[in-house]
Amino acid sequence: MRKTIIIGVTGGKGGTGKSTVAVNLAMRYAKMGKKVLLVDSDVESPVEHLLLSIERRKVAEMLAFRPKIRQDKCVKCNLCVDNCPEHALMGLPGRIPELHEELCSGCKACFYVCPVSAIEEYFASMGNIYEMEVNGLNILQGELKPGFKQYVNATLETIQRALSMKGDFDIMIIDTAPGTGANIYVALAQCDIVIAVTEPTPLGANDLSMLLELTKKIKKPAYIVLNKATMPGGKRKLIYDVAEKFAVPVIAEIPYDKDIMSKYFKGEFSKTTTKGRKDVFYDIAWKILTLLQ
Amino acid sequence: MVLQIVVASGKGGTGKTTISSSLIFLFNSNKFNVIGVDADVEAPDLIIAMGHGILRAKEALSESRIAVIDYEKCTYCMQCLEVCQFKAIKNRDGRPLIIRELCEGCGTCGIICPVRAINYEKIKTGDILEFETKYGIIISGRLELGRRNSGLLVDLLRERVKKYIKSDEKSVVIIDAAPGIGCPVISSLIGVDYTIIVIEPTRSSLNSANRLLELTRHFRIPVGIIINKYNINEEFIIEIEKWAENNALDILGYVPYDKSIPEAYSNMAPLIEYRPRSKASEALKEIYFHLLSVLRERNIIE
Numbered sequence: 001m002r003k004t005i006i007i008g009v010t011g012g013k014g015g016t017g018k019s020t021v022a023v024n025l026a027m028r029y030a031k032m033g034k035k036v037l038l039v040d041s042d043v044e045s046p047v048e049h050l051l052l053s054i055e056r057r058k059v060a061e062m063l064a065f066r067p068k069i070r071q072d073k074c075v076k077c078n079l080c081v082d083n084c085p086e087h088a089l090m091g092l093p094g095r096i097p098e099l100h101e102e103l104c105s106g107c108k109a110c111f112y113v114c115p116v117s118a119i120e121e122y123f124a125s126m127g128n129i130y131e132m133e134v135n136g137l138n139i140l141q142g143e144l145k146p147g148f149k150q151y152v153n154a155t156l157e158t159i160q161r162a163l164s165m166k167g168d169f170d171i172m173i174i175d176t177a178p179g180t181g182a183n184i185y186v187a188l189a190q191c192d193i194v195i196a197v198t199e200p201t202p203l204g205a206n207d208l209s210m211l212l213e214l215t216k217k218i219k220k221p222a223y224i225v226l227n228k229a230t231m232p233g234g235k236r237k238l239i240y241d242v243a244e245k246f247a248v249p250v251i252a253e254i255p256y257d258k259d260i261m262s263k264y265f266k267g268e269f270s271k272t273t274t275k276g277r278k279d280v281f282y283d284i285a286w287k288i289l290t291l292l293q
Numbered sequence: 294m295v296l297q298i299v300v301a302s303g304k305g306g307t308g309k310t311t312i313s314s315s316l317i318f319l320f321n322s323n324k325f326n327v328i329g330v331d332a333d334v335e336a337p338d339l340i341i342a343m344g345h346g347i348l349r350a351k352e353a354l355s356e357s358r359i360a361v362i363d364y365e366k367c368t369y370c371m372q373c374l375e376v377c378q379f380k381a382i383k384n385r386d387g388r389p390l391i392i393r394e395l396c397e398g399c400g401t402c403g404i405i406c407p408v409r410a411i412n413y414e415k416i417k418t419g420d421i422l423e424f425e426t427k428y429g430i431i432i433s434g435r436l437e438l439g440r441r442n443s444g445l446l447v448d449l450l451r452e453r454v455k456k457y458i459k460s461d462e463k464s465v466v467i468i469d470a471a472p473g474i475g476c477p478v479i480s481s482l483i484g485v486d487y488t489i490i491v492i493e494p495t496r497s498s499l500n501s502a503n504r505l506l507e508l509t510r511h512f513r514i515p516v517g518i519i520i521n522k523y524n525i526n527e528e529f530i531i532e533i534e535k536w537a538e539n540n541a542l543d544i545l546g547y548v549p550y551d552k553s554i555p556e557a558y559s560n561m562a563p564l565i566e567y568r569p570r571s572k573a574s575e576a577l578k579e580i581y582f583h584l585l586s587v588l589r590e591r592n593i594i595e
Contacts, residue, residue, distance in 0.1 A: 012335075012336050013305065013306065013336055013338070014302075014304065014305010014306040014307075014336070014472040015304070015305045015306005015307060016306060019497075042473075043475075044303075044472070044473030044474045044475050044478075044501075044504075045303050045304045045305070045472060045473055045474070045497075045501040045504070047304070047497035047500070047501070050496045050497045050500055051497065064378075065378055083400060083404065085358075085397070085398065085399045085400055101511070102479055102508075102511045102512070103479070105378075105397060105399065105476075106378050107378050107379070107397060107399035107400075107401050108376060108378050108401050109399055109400050109401040109404055112376060112401055112404045112405050113404050144474065144475065146474050146504045146505070146507035146508040146511075147507070147508060147511050148475075149444065149475055149476040149479050150475075150476075151473065151474075151475030151476060152379070152395070152441055152475075152476075153378070153379060153380075156380060156395070177305075177472075177473065178305040178306070178335075178336060178472050178473075179333075179335030179336055179443075179471065179472075180335045180336060180436070180438050180439070181334075181335045181436055181438075181439065181440060181441065181443050182394055182395065182439060182440055182441040183475075184335075184439070185394050185438075185439035185440075186394070186395070189394075200555075201555045201558055201559070202338075202341050202558045202559055203310065203338040203341055203342070203558060206336075206337075206338055206341055207336040207338065210335070210336060210435075210438065213438055214438040214439050217438055217439065218439065231552075231555065232552030232555075233552035233553065233554065233555035233556040233559070234555055235555070235559050238559075
């Protein structure tokens with residue numbers, strides 16, 4: 001068993017460069033000879049396989065309860081309808097209730113409340129968990145299927161699977177979804193350190209504030225990486241103001257680099273790492289290890 | 294008449310808020326009664342993109358439920374733990390313990406408990422904020438940090454819109470959705486007339502857009518796309534266009550990346566007002582008129 005360091009990469013706002021930073025950090029650690037597991041926990045919009053243009057293989061199916069009403073058993077009492085918190089079951093007097101699948105959260109209240117066991121215990125596939133490897137780097141990814149609202153459950157299941165593999169790795173990097181809700185909580189709750197990736201805009205600053213309030217609430221040490229620092233029209237000061245307010249340091253600035261951007265846009269994510277001191281991701285990777293000591 | 298349009302994307306950071314704020318500005322300039330809904334309750338930014346406004350009302354909403362165990366009655370049978378589909382109950386030294394962040398308040402544990410030891414307590418879902426801006430009302434939400442129930446908060450925001458609908462006016466509701474395809478996005482899509490998917494020219498964005506499209510199919514909502522930052526990777530546009538054609542989507546237009554967008558935000562003004570002649574502003578105006586004609590063709594508006 002190894003002692004595994006867990007690093008969360010998050011940010012609040014979407015599109016700030018969370019996945020770019022997470023993938024680059026994971027590659028730098030792998031290059032340093034560490035055993036690394038990168039966890040793509042953004043189950044609503046998983047992109048790691050696309051950024052790296054690699055094949056993924058399905059290793060598990062995530063299941064969710066979906067009621068199936070047996071016509072021959074249902075006594076049309078509508079108790080299931082009355083107890084459905086999502087109003088996914090619709091009922092009319094004297095008729096068998098109808099399910100609006102997209103509204104179902106899979107809570108199973110209907111199954112337990114039905115007095116005549118007319119609801120079958122059926123589980124639908126709400127998504128998959130994938131694994132992939134590239135240049136000695138291992139990646140685990142969860143993906144929710146469209147039409148299922150259980151993004152928190154799917155995130156939790158992905159994280160739990162990653163945790164079960166923990167002992168095999170020196171470093172685990174969890175790339176989160178945007179936002180500040182329960183799916184971010186379940187990811188960050190496991191981390192030793194949180195890296196908040198943001199951009200120098202009022203929107204970036206606003207969402208970063210909410211995120212840092214969350215990390216404060218759950219008592220996780222957080223550090224800011226300011227991405228696209230030199231973007232045209234950007235205002236770095238906004239981010240430094242938030243950093244000061246929360247007493248959370250900015251540990252690195254990543255310049256707005258046409259090369260990084262166009263590589264990202266073209267999907268030609270560099271599979272090899274650049275050598276030398278100017279490699280900003282290498283610097284960040286080292287800094288994080290220093291901070292953890 | 295009330296027209297409801299949702300602006301969504303699948304992947305985050307493609308420009309939903311910029312597009313939403315511009316549409317609000319343009320509908321308002323064309324004499325519509327506009328209500329903007331910021332349905333990204335985990336990272337609400339629409340009011341910033343509108344150049345801020347006057348806060349008319351702020352209300353804490355406590356519509357979420359959470360399970361509370363009465364340990365005086367509890368017999369520690371652990372059936373609640375077994376039935377919880379959200380892994381929100383854990384076993385701590387033989388006692389069931391509710392994990393507040395994960396509890397949906399669905400009621401299932403209460404149904405199964407043989408001694409009725411589980412009660413439900415109302416807790417804060419989040420805040421609802423109503424702003425008055427020069428360009429219309431903005432209704433914004435702020436989910437309690439680290440919580441579930443973002444979909445419920447979106448439902449409540451959309452409910453609040455009714456207050457501002459005037460029967461003698463043409464009203465438009467622009468919903469700026471959260472990224473993704475989960476619960477809050479589903480709550481944004483229910484009952485709308487039209488969905489705009491904002492895509493940037495990357496494979497990740499297109500892939501996520503396609504997943505979102507699949508979700509809109511469940512609700513049978515017509516979809517149009519806007520290709521944002523199109524000039525950053527022009528080679529990829531053809532692929533997006535092919536995808537749109539194969540799925541019979543309206544291509545509403547193309548917006549270039551423009552440094553005036555972050556500048557406008559920093560100067561607290563909507564883009565089109567701040568730089569009306571910029572390439573992005575010109576593109577957005579064209580998109581507005583194209584959108585109106587598409588909506589007419591589809592008989593969504595007269």
